[in-house]
Amino acid sequence: MKLEIPRLEAPISGPEAIAQVLKEQAATPLAFAPWGKPDTIHDVNFKIAHNDAYIFLHYTVREDEILARYSRHNEPVYTDSCVEFFIIFDGEENYYNFEFNSLGTCLSANGPDREKRASQSVEQLSKIKTQTKIQRLNGQESPRFEWQLSIQLPIELFGNSQLSKLSGKNARANFYKCGDDLSKPHFLSWNNIETPQPDFHQPPYFGEVVFL
Known part of the structure; x- marks a missing residue:
């Protein structure tokens, strides 16, 4: 799969403005369940853009259960209700993983x-x-929740890549939703993964992304 990431001309003052700025952009669903259809319905999509200095991500998640235990960065947020973004820039060996629970706590x-x-x-x-x-x-009635997470990700966190700007960069990436410790664990992805066991750390199955 291929995804073109638009460059924003309008300024964004902070994460609270991301959803509004990206309002007209079409949402991209996490349509694949590589290791079996979940027992409950999860409706997950994301929007993404950049302004050379930041990547802006907005996830919308609808699910029957929310787990949010971790509030300190680099704790195992993938066991909570979690969305993830993995990326490797062309010509590089190392990929980056950014994993967020519904509180915005990050593991990277x-x-x-x-x-x-x-x-x-x-x-x-x-x-x-x-x-x-x-x-x-x-x-x-039976629980059903929606949570939205807006993320403003500075390019300085891609330290090994020594990026001065994002425009014109090609990369491969994948976007995920999981919840390892939920009562009914699940694993969703943007680009499909063909491995026997759940494993998001699979750069060969990343999709193509282009920063416009």
Whole structure:
């Protein structure tokens, strides 16, 4: 799959403005469940843009259960209700993973594979700005929630890539939703993954992205 990431001309003052600025952009669904259809329905999509200095991401998630235990960066947020963004820039060996629970807590590292990874420092991750909105959709009936996460990701966190700007850059990436410790675990992706066991650390299955 291929995704073109538009460059924004209008300024964004912070994560609270991302959803409004991206309002007219079409949402991209996480349509694949590589390791079996989840027992409950998860409706997940994202929007993405950049302004050379930042990547702007906005996730919208609808699901029956929310788990949000971790509030300190680099804790295992993938066991909570979690959305993720993995990317590797063309010509590079190391890819970056950014994983966020519904509180905006981030786990991030970079390296060539799952095992050989260097964690981003808490100081670095504190430069990421996020805003979360959570609402209950169906009153007192069976639980159904929507949560939205807006993310302002500075390019300085791609330190090994030495980026001066994003325009014109080609990369490969994937976008995910998971919840390892939910009562009904699930794994969703933008680009399909063909491995026997759940594993998001699969650069060969990343899709093509182009920063316009």
